[in-house]
Amino acid sequence: MRTGGRASLVFSAVCSFAGAGTAQPAPPPAATARPAAAAESSRTDGFDAELYGFVELDVIHDTTGSYVGGSNNVILQRPGTYAGDHARLQFTANNSQIGGVVRAPEYEGMHVSAGFEVDFFGLQPTDVTEQNVYTAGGVRLRHFFLKLDTPIVDFLAGQYHDLFGWVGAGFDPNTVAFLGVPGQVYHRNPQLRVTRKFSGGGTELEVAVAAVRPAQRDSQLPDGQAGLRFALDGWTGAGAQGFGRPNIAPLAVGVSGVARRFAVTEFRTNPGNPNTKNGWGFAADVFLPIIPATAENKNFALSVTGQYSVGTGIADLYTALTGGARFPTLTNPGDIVPPPVYVPNVDVGLVTYDADANLQTIDWTSLLVGVQYYLPIDSGRVWVSGVYSRLESRNLATLTPRLDHGGIFTELEYIDAGAYFAVTPFSHIGVSFQTTRQTYGDGVKNHNNRVHAGWRLFF
Secondary structure (H helix, E strand, C coil), X not given: CCCCHHHHHHHHHHHHHHCCCCECCCCCCHHHCCCCCCCCCCCCCCCEEEEEEEEEEEEEEECCCCCXXXXXXXXXCCCCCHHHHCCEEEEECCCCEEEEEEECCCECCEEEEEEEEEEEEECCCCCCCHHHHHHCCEEEEEEEEEEEECCCCEEXXXXXXXXXXXXXXXXXXXXXXXXXXXXXXXXXXXXXXXXXXXXXXXEEEEEEEEEECCCCHHHCCCEEEEEEEEEEEEEEEEECCECCCCEEEEEEEEEEEEEEEEXXXXXXXXXXXXXXXXXEEEEEEEEEEEECCCCCXXXXXXEEEEXXXXXXXXXXXXXXXXXXXXXXXXXXXXXXXXXXXXXXXXXXXXXXXXXXXXXXXXXXXXXXXXXXXXXXXXXXCEEEEEEXXXXXXXXXXXXXXXXXXXXXEEEEEEEEEEEEEEEECCEEEEEEEEEEEEEECCCCEEEEEEXXXXXXXXX
16 A cells, blocks of 8 residues: 555545545445555554555557447447447547545544545536547546454445445456446445454455435335355465456355345326335356466466356346336327326336336346466466456336337447557556447347557656
8 A cells, every 4th residue: 555655645634624534435446446555654643654556558449439438238329320330439538446444543442434535427508519528527526435454344334336236346347348248247336334254274265235325215114235255275276357457356155135126107107106116136257267376476377257147137237237118108098288297216128118108117137257468478477358248138128118129228248459568567458349339129230349558657
């Protein structure tokens, strides 16, 4: 952990001014890991602070105009449209991130800390110019949380990675692409989380439960998430998360689930009582070192990551996923002007009404596999990766009026091949080729090919 230099002094001053002496977060995700160094006290009363992050430039070429920024789960522009038939080139530094932690002195075996993390993919006005999208990106809140570690259980309160899918816990695929990639559970939410860890005999078991911001505020109930994670400390390998620095991590397996409730306004112009429906999800994750590695030597290291997820009413837990789902339009037998309009009280993509006006949740199933291999060049200074994912919905087409099938997709496949070079221990260059293929509800297929080059400096 690192607190030296001008950045540390500035951050310490900010923390002192704000009275920020509440906190130590869980370690930042490996995708933003920074050089290890001895932490220094930044305050004379025992508090200390740390600044970390990275600066990044990305150059991206797509064969369609479907994406702004990351290649995620948005619907591809159809062939025959201008955006579907013409290429796009992007230069962006918006993926650069900055974060920090503040730690209070230990008190009777308890450690309190707080953390924050931001990037520059924040929401912008709908009429924003193309220039401002890339040169004046809005600040986006990624993490803001406080944490209390005790000898028995640990507590986390604030916005952090979701427990569902064990996001940020060592299972992310290695890729230059912005996480989450198509088909990957990847999300952050305000939450209250309780964790208990058991260790011994070279193993660790982590049990966690969380009350999470509901997917629909009018449901009046928080989402419930729970997970188990098991790690075998004696079986380790090299694992880079996203475009992060490779670290040495143990074999790990995680399972997790989510349960949620929807209370959606009736499908009528003047709704009465809401219609209710439950959503759920299950995910299983693995980090499997096949050829081991050490911090000093990653030559020939080979590791695999994997994730299987299934559920209904959980589209928001994948990046930018709706599948093109929409609510049907109200009938207008009396030709009323203006025609009646249904106003839902829930985000699109999670639920909809079927042809009989019954509320239904939308199903999604995904499988993702990633691999990374470190070449015998200067202790693993050069490595390659591959990612494959498949995402599908088995009921979206049946819930969508046939005339609208051209505006939804029911299947997606994603393939990603990357190569990386550590210019220095703290600066990496990566290039990847990514292809995304989608099948629309009317059976038409389309694809986008992307070449993505990135250069990152960690601090």
